[in-house]
Amino acid sequence: MQKKERILYESIVTESDLGNWRERERKTNRRGCSCRDAFVREKFGRLRVMIYVYYIYIFFVGVAMSTEMIPSPAPSPASSSASSPAPSPASSPAPSSAPSCSSNSSNYELRKGFNGLDKVLLRDARGSSAEVYLYGGQVTSWKNDQAEELLFLSSKAIFKPPKKAIRGGIPICFPQFASFGSLDTHGFARNRFWTIDDNPPPFPTNTLSKAFVDLILKPSEDDIKIWPHSFEYRLRVALGPGGELMLTSRVRNTNTDGKPFSFTFAYHTYFSVSDISEVRVEGLETLDYLDKLQGKRRFTEQGDALTFESEVDKIYLSTPTKIAILDHEKKRTFVLRKDGLPDAVVWNPWDKKAKAMTDFGDDDYKHMLCVEAAAVEKPINLKPGEEWKGRLELSTVPSSYYSGQLDPRKVVLGS
Numbered sequence: 001m002q003k004k005e006r007i008l009y010e011s012i013v014t015e016s017d018l019g020n021w022r023e024r025e026r027k028t029n030r031r032g033c034s035c036r037d038a039f040v041r042e043k044f045g046r047l048r049v050m051i052y053v054y055y056i057y058i059f060f061v062g063v064a065m066s067t068e069m070i071p072s073p074a075p076s077p078a079s080s081s082a083s084s085p086a087p088s089p090a091s092s093p094a095p096s097s098a099p100s101c102s103s104n105s106s107n108y109e110l111r112k113g114f115n116g117l118d119k120v121l122l123r124d125a126r127g128s129s130a131e132v133y134l135y136g137g138q139v140t141s142w143k144n145d146q147a148e149e150l151l152f153l154s155s156k157a158i159f160k161p162p163k164k165a166i167r168g169g170i171p172i173c174f175p176q177f178a179s180f181g182s183l184d185t186h187g188f189a190r191n192r193f194w195t196i197d198d199n200p201p202p203f204p205t206n207t208l209s210k211a212f213v214d215l216i217l218k219p220s221e222d223d224i225k226i227w228p229h230s231f232e233y234r235l236r237v238a239l240g241p242g243g244e245l246m247l248t249s250r251v252r253n254t255n256t257d258g259k260p261f262s263f264t265f266a267y268h269t270y271f272s273v274s275d276i277s278e279v280r281v282e283g284l285e286t287l288d289y290l291d292k293l294q295g296k297r298r299f300t301e302q303g304d305a306l307t308f309e310s311e312v313d314k315i316y317l318s319t320p321t322k323i324a325i326l327d328h329e330k331k332r333t334f335v336l337r338k339d340g341l342p343d344a345v346v347w348n349p350w351d352k353k354a355k356a357m358t359d360f361g362d363d364d365y366k367h368m369l370c371v372e373a374a375a376v377e378k379p380i381n382l383k384p385g386e387e388w389k390g391r392l393e394l395s396t397v398p399s400s401y402y403s404g405q406l407d408p409r410k411v412v413l414g415s
């Protein structure tokens with residue numbers, strides 16, 4: 001045997017091969033090279049097959065990975081309106097050109113929503129979805145993998161910029177919460193057109209999910225007249241691996257005159273509930289709150305989890321990072337996690353105020369509850385160049401699984 005061949009043989013023939021080889025020599029009564037060569041040829045053959053199998057495996061893995069990178073095909077306009085907010089506000093969605101976009105490793109589809117307004121559709125591999133209108137940078141829909149809507153959207157919501165904000169979903173209250181300042185209620189961000197930001201600065205918290213979109217809002221000249229500050233507000237809306245809805249806000253002071261600014265803020269989340277009288281909120285009991293129905297006077301919540309029998313409009317102060325909303329009838333619990341947002345507003349207008357609102361159905365109050373991650377009592381202060389981050393994560397679990405029912409403290413102690 002040539003030297004090279006011997007080295008090759010020795011590198012592929014193992015101890016157990018030698019045993020088998022000798023056994024074969026014994027059985028066939030043949031000794032020497034021919035038997036050994038036959039054995040090694042066989043082993044080469046097996047190796048070749050294994051190498052082919054390996055190549056085929058690599059090929060399929062490659063195909064699978066590249067398929068995941070390609071945005072899923074956009075459904076037809078018919079299915080687009082089916083996935084639009086369930087209620088039928090004044091006008092119907094405009095026909096959609098439904099382009100898919102993939103940038104910066106994010107996948108989303110751009111659609112036309114009510115009154116031809118642009119909206120972004122996010123869908124994850126398991127079937128959860130979310131919709132975000134560029135008007136207001138507002139999430140209007142979040143559905144689980146059973147296509148059940150989890151956010152409330154008023155049956156009379158008005159999709160007519162710029163005067164009215166969309167009633168439902170998650171309006172962004174910035175740079176002012178409610179009437180805590182000189183601007184119109186809840187500030188102007190919810191009445192502005194945001195743009196898609198395909199190249200945002202890197203996010204420290206990256207999700208594995210590719211279902212996300214980055215939006216940006218900068219003040220117009222008119223905005224600067226009513227709030228004399230320059231800012232960049234970046235909002236990322238993402239679906240997490242388990243269908244969680246995650247919103248991250250980054251506000252940067254870009255004033256060039258060296259002036260700081262301060263603002264108050266809320267993610268004004270409208271949760272969809274089966275029946276408000278069947279709902280309780282855990283995680284806020286025993287906390288101090290400002291009661292907006294009593295001149296913003298300060299009180300302390302007494303003892304038990306919150307339940308609802310009449311109008312409520314309270315700002316809970318210094319709340320835990322986790323709050324649970326239990327819907328007994330639906331046997332579903334929303335878990336709200338927040339970061340950078342110490343306060344939590346709880347609001348339900350009840351029957352009289354519901355009737356007084358033009359964009360709210362008379363009975364809608366029975367099927368919604370706002371629990372809003374907020375920064376109200378202590379405004380956020382930013383010097384030029386500084387950035388603030390506020391994060392909200394929403395998920396659902398079956399109520400039976402939720403241990404907080406038995407021990408409210410577990411709501412606030414869990415991660």
Ligand SMILES: O=P(O)(O)OC[C@H]1O[C@@H](O)[C@H](O)[C@@H](O)[C@@H]1O
Nearest residue numbers: 178185186268292313345347372
């Ligand atoms: O009607 P708007 O401006 O959307 O506000 C709705 C409610 O929003 C809540 O956050 C406030 O606490 C309430 O006082 C207010 O009524």
